[in-house]
Amino acid sequence: MTEKQSLRLILPLERLPAFSLFLQQGVWLQVQTGCSVADLLTDQFGIAEDYIVERITTLFxxxxxxxxxxxxxVNDGSTLALSSAMPGLVGTTMRRGSHLAAMRGDISCKDQQRIESGIGRIRIKLFNLVMTELGAIFLGHGVCLSSAELDNFLSAQDDGFLAGRGAAFWGDLPLDFTSLIKRVRGADPDAEILLKVEFTG
Structure with a gap:
């Protein structure tokens, strides 16, 4: 990737579902790596421990x-998937602390080597209720993507994406939706974009 740009979106909370596929496929975030999954979620993203225990029942x-x-x-380049309870036997087997965990065989995460902490990137994937309840937190943290990926996302949105309480800022420059599309398409397809999304009630 050759250059770095930033895009800040301010959107009403009802626009969060527009990011569903985006979040399911996974987004890259810059974090402090070399820490435990528990510390990552509580210390770096401010997610309550009670919520993690009660709602994020399946993690990969x-x-x-x-x-x-x-x-x-979590180490640099790790992929972390978060989900609430999934249905069926497979869902029960994959659930954290499941009484059927022994059926997983060797696929469970164990005997993992911890490396020295540092700044790195991890890919976060969110599913079902966790995506609905935590999506805004991760998007607000800032996700890294190429301008080509951002173009694909914006092209899938309707012309009213920024209507009402919505706003977009390319760096410090405010843009309407049409100007934003032009700006993204005019960038190097491999250029890195830091996207931050602020949702308003």
Missing amino acids: LDFKPIDDLKTSY
Whole structure:
């Protein structure tokens, strides 16, 4: 990636569903790596421990189900998927601390090597209720994507995306939706964009 730009969107909360596919596919965030999943969620994203215990019942780190959030570590390039309870036998088996966890065999996340802490990037994927309830937190933190990815996202939105209480700022420059599309399409397709989304009630 050759350059770095920033885009800040201010949107009414009812626009959050527009980011659903985006969040399911995964977004890259800059974080302090080398920490446990528990510390990442509570310390860096401010998610209450009670919420994690009660609502985020299924977690995958680098595509392996997690049982112990305090001994599972996020490293640069890690992928972390968060979900509330999934239905069926498979959902029960993958659930954190499930009595059927032994059925997973060797796919569970364990014996993980912790590396020295530092600034890095991880990919966060959100599903079902967790996506609805936490999506705004991660988008507000700021996600990294290419201008081509941003173009694909914006192209899927209707012309009223910024209508009403919506606003867009490319750096410090305010833009309407049409101008925003032109600005994104005029950028290098590989240029890195830091997207932050602020949702208003």
